[in-house]
Amino acid sequence: MVEAAIREDWPRTIEEFDAWHARQPERWEFQWGRVSLMAPASMNHSIIKQNLFAILRTALAGTPCRAYVDGPQIRTDEISAIPDVVVSCAPIDHSTPTIAEPVILAEVVSPSSEGIDPMRKWFAYRKIPSLRHYLVLSQERREVQVHSRAGDLWHERFVTEGALELDDPPLRLELGDVYAETDIAA
8 A cells, every 4th residue: 555645635534535535546545634545466465365355255154244355445433444355244235335344354464564554544443343353464474463352352462373263253264275375485
């Protein structure tokens, strides 16, 4: 993601951003008054994102939950973001590109966005009442930073081998499957 220099004619609020973004040919995100262009993904980024989506889609089959990739917007009072993978257990609202009740949000991060972008989003995401897990996946090494809600508290852990287990919804994600076909060594 490339954060653009602030211009006078750029949106400053979520409402202004929505109207502005509807006229743009590119995909943009909005975070605390700043717009960011969604940069082209690396091959590892694309593979990891697709692997995660496929694993979640299969694991959630037959449940009320559904995995989405490449498109659904997550909006709060502070941001309008497009995570790599979203899981929601709410009924589909075909009238909007926004997922109002995500339970899992996942971002595959590049070296340039790894330190700042996920933390900025995390500050907004953790306020979403329905959210249970925020996953930040490295595209350079087998590592998933996991933020999980337990009541009113959030717990953070790092998974670098074996499987990532989530409790709500109950899922087991093998890291070998998530990182399959990438050039990242086990």
